[in-house]
Structure formats: C-alpha cells, structure tokens
Amino acid sequence: MADLATTFAGIRSPNPFWLASAPPTDKAYNVERAFQAGWGGVVWKTLGEDPPVVNVSGPRYGAIHASDRRVIGFNNIELITDRPLQVNLDEIRAVKARWPDRAVVVSLMVPCEEPCWAGILRLVEETGADGVELNFGCPHGMSERGMGAAVGQVPEYVEMVVRWCKTHTRLPVIAKLTPNVTDIRKPAEAALRGGADAVSLINTINSIMGVDLDAMAPSPHTDGLGTHGGYCGAAVRPIALHMTAEIARSPETAGLPISAIGGIESWRDAAEFIALGAGTVQVCTAAMVYGFRIVEEMISGLSGFLDDRRYGSVAAMVGLATPKVTDWNRLNLDYAVKARINQDLCISCGRCHIACEDTSHQAITSAVDGVRRFEVIESECVGCNLCALVCPIADCITMEPLAVGVIDARTGRPVGSGNTWKDRA
C-alpha cells in the first residue's frame, strides 16, 4: 500500500484527504469522529469575532437530486460558526493535542481591519493549530457584512489581508478563494503577491436551488422569503477542476500549492484534482451526505492507484495532467474520431439515434434494411460524443480515432497531426 503522507505548505498529514471548513468540522465532537474514521486533516469551521453570528432556524440547505434521490448538488445559507470564539479555541487546542499527526487548520473571517486579523491570529497560534485558512469565499450572509466573498472578489483586498496575516503569524497561510469571479487567476495572483503559502478553492457558488411553486418563493425559504445560497457538491466539480487547472498552469501562479475543493466524492475525484495540480483535497458535501466513512474508500482507492501506477507518493502525481490543459486554438483540427456502436452490447433503446437525428448531425440510423438497428453513418459523423454520452450502456458506444493519413469520410481530408485553426486558416 502506497504511503499517502503529504506535506502541504509545510503542513503534514497522513493522507491528502481533509474535511473542508463547514458543518463536519464545526466542533470537537465531529472532528474527533472524523479523525477516528481516518481523515488526514480538517479545516475547522470558520471562526469570527464575538459575539457569534446567528443562523436562521429554518432550512439552511437545499439539494438537487439525480435519480434514486442521489444528491448531486447542494447549497446552504449557513454562516460561519455561531459558537463563542473561546469555545472553539479550547476545542481546537484539545483536539490537536489528542491528534498530533493530523492536520488542523483553522478557517478565519473577521472584518477587513488589520487589528482584527492580528488579534485572532494570535489566539489561533496559541491553540497549536497547524495553519490558517482565510475565508474569502462565503457568498451569503457574511459578504453583506463586508467579509467573505466581498473580499475575495477584489484582488487588492485579498492581497492586503494576506499580507497582514503573513505579518502577524508564523503559521502557514492558505487563502480560500471564491469562484464567484470572472477570472480565478486574479485573486490567486493577489494572494501570491500578499505572500500566501497556498490557495484553496473553491468555496461555494451563488445559487438559487429551486422555486416552491405553491409558496411562489425560492426553495428552501425562510418564513416566505428566500435568498441565494452557496452551491457545492458533485455538480460543481467541473467548475472546481477548471479553476484548479487555471491556477496550476498560469505562469504567474504555477507552483503555488493548491488545496482543491468542490464536489469530491471518491478517490478518483481526488486523483483528478491532484493530477491537475492539487496537493491536498478537501471534502464537505460528500461527507454531509454519506458520513465520514467515505474516507476509507478514498484512502484504499488512491493508494491502490498509486501502487498500480508505481507513482510511490501523492507528491509524484501532482500536476501530471496540468501540461495537457491548453487553449482551444492549440487543438489539432486534423484529428478525427468516429463513433462506433458495439452491436453486441446495444440494447436498441435508440437514444443515440434520436439525439443525433433531432439535435446533431443525422449520423445514426434507426433501421437497416427495414429492421430496427442503430449504426453510425461515418460520412456524417463529426465525432461529437453526444451519442456515447446519452447511451445508457457503458462502453457500448466508443469514439474511435482515425489513424493519421486515413481519409475522413465526412470531410474528404486526410487525418493529420498538429494542424490548429491557424494552420487551417
């Protein structure tokens, strides 16, 4: 079994699986259970100044369900911790003392004034915690008070707060970024300029989960009124992957450690983020849906994968896929694939046909010689992948690359290598 031990921005943990700052890390009771289950680290639920904030007592959470009521998207209008600061600090100290090998990072959010940050950092240092994460991300409730995403959306503020923190603490500083921006590289660059040891992302995305058509109000709602919440869970993973890759491959921020967050549910999800440049991963929604035991699958899956590929360590695979992320205009336009339907696996549902027929390129038959049968018409197929995606049977439809030199039946052009849009122009 591969050793999953990780050192991230100077913070050591027995594995790269951390719990993100959120309800699973709200208090000692939860964190103890998480460590017993095997989590490598936690980012404690965000601390603020006293008096603690007050949460709504109505529904805080909403969800998007896939079939069988699997939660694929989740949102919340929860605030930072609603417990007194001293209670949290005492618990952090006690937990860290009992679990010295685990990473205990403390998330912080205080008003945008240097003394506020200096004060709380001193208190956190005294707990023996391993690092701090600056919450520049919460998109609701706190941002209205000039904190969270209100800071994270202005690179100059990000830089300024990070700099204050680096001045006032010896602990590693992780800047947690909000995805509610146009270009994630800008706040990441700002954090780096401010001296951040790492960034973590993504926090949650502005969202309304649904509308209650009886109440004619957003759902969930609080006494008849609703507000946007923060979106997370599996559905946001593609957004988080993209933002991770952007920071990892940008020359300005390349090499900045990234703790990736957003929709991670399994070892494979984690491995994908690591391949795009993440050093650790953080999980919130999957733990809230399935409980802490999912980490067992993550640990066994990732170490099995590392063994399989003989990578030897997590660090060895960080960023292996980053160089393969490029811009559209570098794609080879003389490369071609054709859909192929495995007739032995095909159950003849016809979804590929109707998807292609109604919305794409009319490249799949519905009958051959009068008999129901779905076959690809190569001279029409643009290789778009839609049929393979709508097919209910795994691997029944595959996209097969044409060899270099072969004539593409659709374009009449030979398949070549390296012809981008500029070459073709």
Added chain:
Amino acid sequence: MATPDIASRRLAAGALAAGFADLRPPLAPNEARIAAERCLFCFDAPCVTACPTSIDIPLFVRQIATANVEGAARTILDSNILGGMCARVCPTETLCEQACVRAAEERPIEIGRLQRHATDRLMESGIQPYRQGPSTGRSVAVVGAGPAGLACAHALAVAGHAVTIYEARPKLGGLNEYGIAAYKTVDGFAQREVAFVLGVGGINVVHGRRLGAGLTIDELAATHDAVFLAVGLDTVNRLGIEDALDGVVDGVSLIADIRQASDLAAIPIGRRVVVIGGGMTAIDVASQARRLGAEEVTIAYRRAAAQMGASPYEQRLAQTDGVLIRTGVVPRRVIAEGGRVVALEVERPATGERLTLPCDQLFRAIGQAIVADEVAPLAIVSGRIVVDEERRTSRPGVWAGGDCVAGGDDLTVTAVEDGKRAAASIDRALREASGG
C-alpha cells in the same frame, strides 16, 4: 363407496384473507418514482409497439418521474380507458415488459405497476377528465358491458353519440367483474372503474336484456344508427366425456362465485381438485382452489407447457400456490361412483400410458363459445364472429369486438382495442352518413 369430500371453511380466516389479498400490491410513491426514473425514454419505443392499445408508455412513465401523475393517467386513459384494470391483469411479461429494452440488460421497467400507480391516483382523486362530446343526434347500441363494450361506449360518448348499453348480468364489467381471479382486482376495483367510465356521461344502461333472449340484432338495428356486439362467450366447451356428472363444474362459474361472494369461507371446494385446460381460466381456477383450501390441485393439459394459453408467469404463480401442472395428458374417461365424479382418467398419447387422477371436483376450463343462433345471420368461424380490421361484421351497421370475435387472444387489453377501433369506425361511418 367413497363419499366425495367437498367442503367450505377449509382454512382459518387469516389464511383465507391472505390468499385473496392484492397479488401485486401497489407501488408506494417513492417506489414509483424510482421505478419510473429507470425508463430510458427510448426512440420509437418497443413497449408501445407491444401494447395492443399503443399506450405512450415512455411518456406516461416520464410524467410519473416528474411528479405529474395525473398527466400520466391521462396519457394512459387516452389510449386505454380501462388502463386501470389492464395494469392489473395484462400479461405484461409477454407484452410491454418483454419488449422493454432493459429486459435484456437486467430487468424491465415495471410498466404494469407504474400504470396502476398513475390510474389509481387519478381515480382516487375523483377527477373526471372526460366529457361527453357535443351531441351528434345519433344513437348506438352496445351489447355487453365488458371491456370491449365499455371502451366502445366511452369513445362513442366522447364523440357525442348517444349510447345505450344492454347488459344481461346484474353488474357491468363483463369478465372484469365475473371472470378474473379475485386477488388480481381487489376492493371492488372493477365496479369503481365502471363508474369512472360511465362518468363521462351520455351512456344509458339497460339491464337484464340478453341477446337471443328477447333481444335481437334486427330490433337493435331498427332502433339505433349502429350496433356494437361485445357479448363475450356464453357456453362452456364440453369435454365430450360424461359431462353431466355431479362434481363436474364449469371453471368460469367458480371464478364468478368467488368474485361475487360476500363470504369466501362459505364457498365449497373439493379436497382433491382436477382442472382440465391450459388457459388463464384453468390457472385462475386452480390457484383459487388452493387458496380456498383444496389440498391437492392438478391441472391436466393435453399439450406442452409452452403451448398453454396461460403465460409462464401465470404458470409459475399456480405452481407457487402448490398446483401440479401435468402436461401432455389427454382426458379419456371420468370415473364416477353413485353418479358422482371420483377420478379423471388421462392418457399420455405418446406412450399410451394411462393415469388415474382421483378428485372430488373436476373443473372444465377448455374454452368457451358463442351461441350461434343469437348472432345469426352474422358470419361465424369456429364459434366466433368474423370481423374486419375496423371490427365490422358481415352485416352493415353492425360491429363486434372482444372475446366474441374471431382472431383475438382473449385478453382484456385486446378487447379494449377492439372497442376503441369499432368506436372510431362507427363514428366515421355515422359522420359520413350525415355528410358531416
């Protein structure tokens, strides 16, 4: 001399109630949603092709999945007004569910149970989605209120024709009321469905009139603009061997007695029962005999299991009930003592071997026929009325459908389709005749 052992109250009340409870209980809402979400919404879906009434199954299943259950029921009922009963009695495993593309892969979508879910919900809501059409001034006689008659009457009422149903038996519903095993349609569903169908309005019911017993095709043709015959099958085919003995009973009458019983325990049943036949009637008699407490029940069928009219699912059901199905045995002789049946002697034609099957009751379930004089002078073939694609008989102005016509497969769902097609044809004919 052996006294035949035929008795009521063979089982304790609890066991009896359990045996006659809903065979396939309804899906709970959550089960229905999960079942519906498995549907792939196929292109040109094979299940629709397999449905004799062409219900748009992918659409109604999707409507259930999107919590539009009443819309789902409308989709079903627009194609099959008796969709509720068909959901209970259709051999879905040889129709829609066999055609389901997911049948090959693992297990098919539970179309029958989903259909029941939707139609039950609509009927429970009390909503009546259909209304009688604007009057055409035309009138149609429908003889027989079974599935074919009800489906035809309903479609004609929606089209605006005045409909009179003539029914010989005390209750409407035909075989839905008198001819289906009790545990397939519990809690008076058949009558609730009849009330729902009649709820469209414009359907007048005349009770106690039977074709051949005072009511003639000529009279109906003279008093209505069109006639639809859905009289079912009247007489039970004879064995041709000692039929008149005590203890030799028509299977259909046991089925009807069970359905009409106010107290199931009061129904007498033999300790040892033999049923001759291989169709649904044979299965329903045999299984229900076991559930009434008969100790040994044997079905004697002359051909192979694959040729039985009852589907493999039905055969398995009977076998699970403890019924022994003997195939390839031909009844040769009813053995009697003192005028009462005590055994059936059968032969295996292949070997000439003879077997004696002792029994206290012997049920005939080898098919039924129409009483030919009642429907004279219509063209008849092997005891059934000849009709064309549109369900027109040989006599202009007279249509027929359901079990009484030739070429069908004696299913509720095909009877409904007959009624639907005949109604469309009648409507067309009446509108053409009035130049409209």
